[in-house]
Amino acid sequence: MEKIKMNTPLVEMDGDEMTRILWKIIKDELIYPYIDLKSVYYDLGLENRNATNDQVTIDSANANKKYGVAVKCATITPNAARMTEYNLKEMWKSPNGTIRAILDGTVFRTPITVKGIEPYVRSWKKPITIARHAYGDVYKNAEIDVPGPGKAELVFTGSDGSEIREPIFEFKGPGVLQGMHNLDSSIESFARSCFNYALDTKQELWFASKDTISKKYDHTFKDIFQEIFDAEYKEKFDAAGITYFYTLIDDAVARVMKSEGGFIWACKNYDGDVMSDMVSSAFGSLAMMTSVLVSPDGNYEYEAAHGTVQRHYYKHLKGEETSTNSVATIFAWTGALRKRGELDGIAALEQFADHMEQAVISTIESGKMTKDLALITSLEHVTVLNSEEFIKAVREAYDAICAKG
Ligand code: NAP
Ligand code: MG
Secondary structure, eight states, X not given: XXXXXXXXXXXXXXXXXXXXXXXXXXXXXXXXXXXXXOEEEEXXXXXXXXHTTTHHHHHHHHHHHHHSEEEEOOOXXXXXXXXXXXXXXXXXXXXXXXXXXXXXXXXXXXXOOOTTSOOSSTTOOSOOEEEEOOSSGGGGOEEEEEOSSEXXXXXXXXXXXXXXXXXEEEESSOEEEEEOOOOHHHHHHHHHHHHHHHHHHTOEEEEEEOTTTOTTXXXXXXXXXXXXXXXXXXXXXXXHTOOEEEEEHHHXXXXXXXXXXXXXXXXXXXXXXXXXXXXHHHHSOGGGEEEEEEOTTSOEEEEESSOOOHHHHHHHHXXXXXXXXXXXXXXXXXXXXXXXXXXXXXXXHHHHHHHHHHHHHHHHHTTEEOHHHHTTOOXXXXXXXXXXXXXXXXXXXXXXXXXXO
């Protein structure tokens, strides 16, 4: 069979540990045999980030901006233990944080659903996508341990010297204080990324905050979303037959639990942190969660939501067999290739992505899966495959789909 040709290269960001091992097998078994892959390769493995003083991460993000679509392998975010393990010059920042800051994007996380891995919430029939605002709030806060009695105030000093003061509390004894911020520009980007992604995937968009209690802070989020929706997106949503819907966060949680799924749930930073873990575990497995960073000007970076699966990597290094789930990493590749196909008008690439995803799903539904899924499946006759066997089984399923035409 002739390999599918590409016009514009994909930005490829390689990574660390077990996912780096899977990365190579996926390319050798599922990509190279079928696609004449054009990619610009960046090695974001921790050794190379250290060797380039993390310049490689910045270069890869700029390439993502230039070419539009990237696929990323999971990477180590260094901590104290990694400093000694990799003999690092510095505790380099999270690559995802760096890329997100350069692309100014929002992260959308969607579970991959298959028969045999049932959501714990009975009403959920379709995936729920969480869009998490990735800037500010409690993640960039300032805190004080209040030692004893005294007055707490919120003070803003304008660059012209003007001052705004707001009393917070008169402490009679010890306590705690917290100050946080966000930016109109960041909230606007978040809103546009969400509206664009809803149009892209033809799904409803929900957004929630606590504007009844937080009459300035959360209310600003609500207002910005509504203003941008009315001015720029209302007509496009009508044409696509989808809706935008705002409600209070507690009402949203209640509705989500009773819903069928099949929508995007936009969350403020903290809500998104908490709710994405809830949604992914309720759908079954972190190893079945995809993630895409979408910038407001239409650049995309696809990856798996899980990390480098360190524990499996150490087993692999000792020569022991692993059964690591490659599904989310395969879907990162198909997501990126489908988007490349869409942008460049290459139908064969989009079809490749559809068929490869079908191959993954039919492999699992036929009872062949990795150990993590075997532990939670409701299917009865299950064959547990090792990391490489699973990918090879997907290749067989893909060939069978293509043979059928
Ligand atoms: P992790 O790599 O997601 O793994 C946590 C545990 O979840 C694993 O030990 C494994 O459980 C299970 N698991 C996750 N993905 C799996 C898969 N594909 N197949 C089978 N089981 C899977 O998280 P972590 O161990 O906390 O972090 C490891 C490294 O990843 C850290 O250095 C962290 O900085 C990095 N990280 C990177 C990203 C990213 O690049 N986007 C995201 C998160 C973490 P069992 O051990 O019980 O089998
Ligand atoms: Mg979290």
